[in-house]
Amino acid sequence: MEGFVEESGWPCVDKQARRVECVSEFMDFVCSGDHSKGHICTLSDGIAKLKLDASIPATLLQACRGKSSSVEAVLEAIQQEGGPWTGELFWWPPGESHREEVCGDDLGDKLLRYRPFSEPCYVAELRGAERLPRGSHELTDTLTSVDVKDSGPRLPFWDRGHGFVGAAGSGLGLHVDQAWWSNIAKNFLGYKLVAIWGPGSPVLDTCGGELFRKPLSCGQLKSLEAASSVALLRPGDVACLSGDVKFGQPPKLATEVLPMREAVQSTLPELVRAVARLLYSPVL
Numbered sequence: 134m135e136g137f138v139e140e141s142g143w144p145c146v147d148k149q150a151r152r153v154e155c156v157s158e159f160m161d162f163v164c165s166g167d168h169s170k171g172h173i174c175t176l177s178d179g180i181a182k183l184k185l186d187a188s189i190p191a192t193l194l195q196a197c198r199g200k201s202s203s204v205e206a207v208l209e210a211i212q213q214e215g216g217p218w219t220g221e222l223f224w225w226p227p228g229e230s231h232r233e234e235v236c237g238d239d240l241g242d243k244l245l246r247y248r249p250f251s252e253p254c255y256v257a258e259l260r261g262a263e264r265l266p267r268g269s270h271e272l273t274d275t276l277t278s279v280d281v282k283d284s285g286p287r288l289p290f291w292d293r294g295h296g297f298v299g300a301a302g303s304g305l306g307l308h309v310d311q312a313w314w315s316n317i318a319k320n321f322l323g324y325k326l327v328a329i330w331g332p333g334s335p336v337l338d339t340c341g342g343e344l345f346r347k348p349l350s351c352g353q354l355k356s357l358e359a360a361s362s363v364a365l366l367r368p369g370d371v372a373c374l375s376g377d378v379k380f381g382q383p384p385k386l387a388t389e390v391l392p393m394r395e396a397v398q399s400t401l402p403e404l405v406r407a408v409a410r411l412l413y414s415p416v417l
Contacts, residue, residue, distance in 0.1 A: 137324045138365065142347035144357055146326060150175065150364035156182050160285055168315045168375035171331035171361030179371025180319060188279040189321065190214060197322055203298045207256050208244050217262035222247060224254040230343040232306055253302030258295040281317050281371065306342045315375045318366065325366040328357055329374060
């Protein structure tokens with residue numbers, strides 16, 4: 134684990150982050166904790182404790198374990214599933230911190246067109262191509278069969294999320310979500326560094342849209358040092374991230390999958406919060 138942290142170049146990886154072992158303590162933070170100042174609460178081994186091990190397609194999980202490329206992993210899963218999936222595909226030119234998007238409507242076609250290139254890419258918002266019934270009163274395009282939402286109490290708004298598959302040098306740039314919500318991250322494979330900034334932070338003005346990958350710029354280093362909370366998510370962790378601006382990137386020869394960014398309504402929707410995510414994966 135120390136090697137992944139060193140590879141990231143991040144100056145700090147455990148800053149004001151809360152790690153709990155008890156499901157009830159985690160759910161208490163999710164449902165009634167303070168989501169206004171940029172906090173992270175992680176449930177160790179939460180995938181198993183919340184009985185989410187079999188909640189994503191086995192073909193996707195197996196493909197991510199066996200491939201070092203996110204393109205190859207998702208292509209294999211789509212081919213084995215046989216059903217239509219959709220999502221976005223991003224990549225980064227050499228030396229650039231801002232992403233480019235592979236355009237098109239068909240995810241399989243986008244993956245095949247990008248396949249010959251060696252630059253790192255990131256599959257985001259991976260989901261079904263159509264919304265299907267879940268229970269008697271819900272339609273959803275999520276790939277999961279069970280979410281943290283199904284273990285929690287009824288809240289004013291609790292949305293299901295989509296999947297994210299990354300590999301070395303890819304992830305999410307620093308950004309604000311389209312709605313003021315907190316996120317629940319289910320980290321099935323790999324290591325993921327996460328940073329959050331509280332309200333009033335100028336981080337969006339200085340590093341908005343940037344991927345925080347080594348070598349970090351002076352501006353990125355200063356921004357990370359000023360973060361409200363920084364945490365390292367381990368394989369199997371489930372975390373609640375009380376913020377809306379995100380970012381990410383992982384290291385060498387590995388695949389990380391973060392299926393489902395469940396969304397929980399923020400207690401203070403008028404506040405702008407920032408989250409930076411750095412994806413890390415073990416050598417498979």
